[in-house]
Amino acid sequence: MxxxxxxxxxxxxxxxxxxxxxxxxxxxxxxxxxxxxEVPEWVSVPDREDPTREPSKPVGPESGVSGSNGAAASDEEASPARRGKRRRRPRPPPFDGFGSIAAVSDRLGIVAAIKDRANDIYKKVVDQKPLKFRTPDAVVAACVYIACRQENKPCTVKEMCSANGATKKEVARAKDFIMKYLETEGQEIGTIHAAAFLRRFCSVLGMSNIEVMAAQETVKKSEELVLRRSPISLAAVVIYIITQLSNDKKGVKDIAFVTRVAEATIKNSYKDLYPHLSEVIPAWFAKEEDLRQLPPA
Structure with a gap:
């Protein structure tokens, strides 16, 4: 003092x-x-010398510096090679079309001849540019679908979709392109008839041999009519009518589940076929009295 x-x-x-x-x-x-x-010369007051100067940041884990020697180790200062190595994601394995065809065939119970034909179709079309922009699963489903048609054992598009997860729209687009391409190569695709689906659907529903024979004859006569219904829808409604005339009746819901045809489509097809029942149903299976007992359209 x-x-x-x-x-x-x-x-x-x-x-x-x-x-x-x-x-x-x-x-x-x-x-x-x-x-x-007064401030002694040995005391440094940065804020008084330069009010705009920012205070120094402490060195710690959040500053991007690690180690006792103060070496920078932040992500921004890391080498580009290390950043690329950290961010690189593993590439998915290449799509195995032939393996996918085998898997679809196993799920649907398709025989080896159809599977081999599907492999041949896939070999021919897999390198086509328009197909490269399609979903691979849809291309596989379309190949199997066309192979089934060529072997006169057709399956529905919905069955193909359920076997490998492709959408109906994708499979339809791939199918249309492949069919046009094969036709230019001189290959026949084959025509779908309702009778080709009948025996498989009837077997799943547990119908008797007499009912199957009646359904086949009814379908054959129904195809001569101009109903403008798809073969699958025609097969479904014929099965419904034959089962209604038998002791073991099947509901529309059960038939729709097996055939994968919408219940509304079966009902509308029934309305179209109802006026022609006496023409298409064999007389040895049902008489006129039996036909009158059918549900009204």
């Missing part, structure tokens, strides 16, 4: 240093007025 003249209280007083860390703030012992405010 030292004596100095205080301008506030107009007297000599002892100066008290209140900031021992810096030694820069002294005040009057009588009135407490700051009389000396």
């Amino acid at each position: 030292s004596d100095t003249f205080c301008q506030a209280c107009k007297c000599f007083t002892e100066v008290v240093v209140s900031d021992h860390a810096t030694g820069g703030t002294s005040s009057c012992s009588e009135c407490g007025t700051v009389v000396v405010d």
